[in-house]
Amino acid sequence: MSEYWSQRFTQEGMIWGSEPSPTALLARDIFRRHQLKSVLVPGAGYGRNTKVFSEEFQTYGIELSQAALEMAVDWDPMSCFIAGSALDYRLDKQVDAVYCYDVLHLFLEEDRRRLIANCLEQLRPGGLLFFTSFSDEDSNFGCGRFLEPGTYEYKEGKFAHFFSEADLREHFAGTEILDTGSQLETLRSPQGATHTYILRTIIARRAL
Numbered sequence: 001m002s003e004y005w006s007q008r009f010t011q012e013g014m015i016w017g018s019e020p021s022p023t024a025l026l027a028r029d030i031f032r033r034h035q036l037k038s039v040l041v042p043g044a045g046y047g048r049n050t051k052v053f054s055e056e057f058q059t060y061g062i063e064l065s066q067a068a069l070e071m072a073v074d075w076d077p078m079s080c081f082i083a084g085s086a087l088d089y090r091l092d093k094q095v096d097a098v099y100c101y102d103v104l105h106l107f108l109e110e111d112r113r114r115l116i117a118n119c120l121e122q123l124r125p126g127g128l129l130f131f132t133s134f135s136d137e138d139s140n141f142g143c144g145r146f147l148e149p150g151t152y153e154y155k156e157g158k159f160a161h162f163f164s165e166a167d168l169r170e171h172f173a174g175t176e177i178l179d180t181g182s183q184l185e186t187l188r189s190p191q192g193a194t195h196t197y198i199l200r201t202i203i204a205r206r207a208l
Helices: 002-012 022-033 050-054 066-075 109-121 165-171
Strands: 038-042 058-063 080-083 095-100 123-134 145-148 151-155 158-161 176-188 194-205
Touching: 022 050, 022 095, 022 123, 022 176, 022 194, 038 050, 038 109, 050 058, 058 066, 066 080, 095 109, 109 123, 109 165, 123 158, 165 176, 165 194
Parallel strands: 038 058, 038 095, 058 080, 095 123
Antiparallel strands: 123 194, 145 151, 151 158, 176 194
16 A cells, blocks of 8 residues: 555645645534644645644644655645554554544455554544545445455555445444534546545544
8 A cells, every 4th residue: 555655646746636625624623612732644645634733733644655745744844744554653642633534444444443443542532533434325336346345446456445324433433423424525636637526524532
């Protein structure tokens, strides 16, 4: 996976443009209302979403791709970016919130659960999680080679897990689920091309 993303970031630069996801703005407003102070962004990419948070929160971004990290430091100098895997790397402190955008669906089940567990370890008791992921309502669900329940190689060499509402909730069993949602997300490339898909969101609180 590291090689795939490094190659894409090296060849394509800011793949999805510079505008943040609307879900990052939503998460920022929720974290603001709860008067939180620090945010962890696993799989931070080149910083298009971290920049939303770093303007008012202490923000940490974990990213596997060196090419993406080099762009992120320039794009969002106020965040602290760390080279490492979101599955394994742990900060030496706990944060108030975790915002994880479109990373969870990139893994098979064992690693999906590792990612959530690792995020919870870095989240203080009572802290908030905001995750986005592919939805089983999206047109790519069920396309391509079946790998495991809900997971398909929907493009050659690229697989994803497509979450149902129940599946997403089950992944976060043990947390206090505050809200879930489903919405359209549109990505825009620097060249102006657009791609629209359906994602799911979940907001949860780590138990005290």
